[in-house]
Amino acid sequence: MENISIPNKKNKIPLLEVKQLSLSFPQYKKGFEESYIQVIRDFELTIYPGEIVAVVGSSGSGKSLLADSILGILPENAAINGTLLFKGVALTKNRQEQLRGKAISLIPQSVKALDPLMKTGRQVQGIIRDKKDKKRIQEEAFLKLGLAPGTGDKYPHELSGGMARRVLIASAMVSEAQLIIADEPTPGLDELAWEETLSNLKQLSEGNRGIMFITHDIQAALKIADKIAVFYAGETLEIANKEDFSGKGEVLRHPYTKALWLALPENDFKVLKGNQPESEDVFPGCVFEPRCPIATGLCKTNKPDSTMINNGITRCFYA
Amino acid sequence: MGLLVAISIFSFILISNSPVDPVQSYIGAEISRISPEQRTNIEEYWGLHRSKPEQYFLWSKAVFQGNLGESLIYRKPVTDIIWERFSASILLMGIAWVLSGVFGLILGILAGMNEGSILDRIIKSYSFILASTPAFWFGLLVLMVFAAWLNWFPVGLAAPAGSLRGEVSLADTFKHLFLPVLTLSIGGVASIALHTREKMIEVLSSEFIRFARAKGLSGMRLFWRHGLRNISLPAISLHFASFGELFGGAVLTEQVFSYPGLGQAVVRAGLGGDIPLLLGITLFSVVFIFVGNFMADLLYVVIDPRMKTKQAHD
The missing domain is CATH 1.10.3720.10 (MetI-like)
Incomplete structure (x- = not known):
């Protein structure tokens, strides 16, 4: 697996390295027959400081669980396998506990992530380590994000969707996080708030922070991300550079990524038939085989490995 | 306040239609010893001969002044x-x-x-x-x-x-x-x-x-x-x-x-x-x-x- 890293950054230690991560939950079918459902399989991702890596996948592909695995806040019955490295050192349960909220920070999806009974300012202040200056630091962060003075004295239900989003971003801003995991920060926003949120995320990455941007919105991903990991049925099908998304998608490596790109309104607006498989379905071969336009008998029986092609990674026999 | 009035009217109606005879419970076991005239006197003194709304009005006026009346069992103010x-x-x-x-x-x-x-x-x-x-x-x-x-x-x-x-x-x-x-x-x-x-x-x-x-x-x-x-x-x-x-x-x-x-x-x-x-x-x-x-x-x-x-x- 060592060969899979972006060559031009080889001299740097990656902020986050995820190798062959898999995650499953026990499930009780009829009676006491126990089985596991795999929600994430062989997931690979590398994030360098100052880089924004988008993880793009449709809903139900297990993206939020990915965030939880890195933070170490999975439910107790989750079974996790694979390697997680933070700055080259293994992320053990203990280390996750020490780092989360400090070196690794989460930007959650919605206003629901704020405690409904606590003023927003206080909720953000709770993260700040510097106990004497926390009010000033919080107010500065709010100001920087364009929140009116006095927003900190409001309760979450008094904020609009866009304001709440900015409060959540502020909580990542005031933390000393080097790695920020933004879990679907854009849905439900109007055009303006959408643009703002994205530029705020971009702003966050400028302080040499690494950002893992989990989203189903490929346009948002293309706008700010340096690399895009395409997540499908719990697997990484491709990790492409932003520049690869151009023209008719000739440079893209995986048929699914190509289909995603062509489905955009400004391209062909062509929608791929079928649905993403449920996590209970088990495939001996490639997960995308049932919907793939170029699939062969080999894809049905054998699972393609991740291979490095043209400065990106893909999991396809015919790339 | 409206609640209090409603409840008081309701309980007053309930009680006035109950089989409880106030005179009898006042006198107790001695009831057989008093004459019908004495009984009418007591009833008149208490205002029992008046109409029900009038009785309610008299009672609620007293209640409003803080006088809930006297308990018949304990012989003390309620x-x-x-x-x-x-x-x-x-x-x-x-x-x-x-x-x-x-x-x-x-x-x-x-x-x-x-x-x-x-x-x-x-x-x-x-x-x-x-x-x-x-x-x-x-x-x-x-x-x-x-x-x-x-x-x-x-x-x-x-x-x-x-x-x-x-x-x-x-x-x-x-x-x-x-x-x-x-x-x-x-x-x-x-x-x-x-x-x-x-x-x-x-x-x-x-x-x-x-x-x-x-x-x-x-x-x-x-x-x-x-x-x-x-x-x-x-x-x-x-x-x-x-x-x-x-x-x-x-x-x-x-x-x-x-x-x-x-x-x-x-x-x-x-x-x-x-x-x-x-x-x-x-x-x-x-x-x-x-x-x-x-x-x-x-x-x-x-x-x-x-x-x-x-x-x-x-």
Whole structure:
């Protein structure tokens, strides 16, 4: 697996390295027959400081669980396998506990992530380590994000969707996080708030922070991300550079990524038939085989490995 | 206020149509000794020959002036009796109320935190059984076990029989209170525990707890900062709104334990045809229950900021 890293950054230690991560939950079918459902399989991702890596996948592909695995806040019955490295050192349960909220920070999806009974300012202040200056630091962060003075004295239900989003971003801003995991920060926003949120995320990455941007919105991903990991049925099908998304998608490596790109309104607006498989379905071969336009008998029986092609990674026999 | 008027009219109609003959309950067993003329005189003196609305008006005017009349059984002003009985009852109800709230909350939190575990199942079944247990039956059971068999606590009353006021020690008061309080609080525990358990499970799976954990909070710090306030909401509104049940429970409990409180007085007033006392206590209990509900509303606004803005919009 060592060969899979972006060559031009080889001299740097990656902020986050995820190798062959898999995650499953026990499930009780009829009676006491126990089985596991795999929600994430062989997931690979590398994030360098100052880089924004988008993880793009449709809903139900297990993206939020990915965030939880890195933070170490999975439910107790989750079974996790694979390697997680933070700055080259293994992320053990203990280390996750020490780092989360400090070196690794989460930007959650919605206003629901704020405690409904606590003023927003206080909720953000709770993260700040510097106990004497926390009010000033919080107010500065709010100001920087364009929140009116006095927003900190409001309760979450008094904020609009866009304001709440900015409060959540502020909580990542005031933390000393080097790695920020933004879990679907854009849905439900109007055009303006959408643009703002994205530029705020971009702003966050400028302080040499690494950002893992989990989203189903490929346009948002293309706008700010340096690399895009395409997540499908719990697997990484491709990790492409932003520049690869151009023209008719000739440079893209995986048929699914190509289909995603062509489905955009400004391209062909062509929608791929079928649905993403449920996590209970088990495939001996490639997960995308049932919907793939170029699939062969080999894809049905054998699972393609991740291979490095043209400065990106893909999991396809015919790339 | 409107509520009070409505309740007073309603209970007045009920009582005036009841078979209770006020003159007979006033005179008591001597009724056969008085002549029909004397009887008419008494009726006239009380205004019983007037129309019902007129009677109600006279009565409510007196009530408004703070005069609830004189109890026929105790031969004392009703206000004095209510006051005296209530101070005994409030001790019983107050302690039972606080205990059931605290224990209900603790049990609910424990069960909710360990959803599906054996502890959760024990607390849940315990609550279901208790919630469906009538207070008077439980009271009798407690009496049998702790007073009759084990002899740990007295069978009834608020103080040792034959002792004078002022001679009663704190230990005696406590000993006499123990079983009634236990009986009265046990029912409240169940509903608080079950509601708190539900809320705890809901809060634990909420987005803001996930985010709080992602921010590095865990254990007791997480619970104090984001848990307790959120899960205590249903418990608080339920507990203050349960003043009515508390009062109803006290009536039964006091009866079982012959505890000289308001509940016992209301039963005696009803059975003895003591109309002024019965009406007086009815009105008093309405005020009492209203205060409970009102406090629940007030506290809810203090704790939950979402209620405040809603009211402002209305």
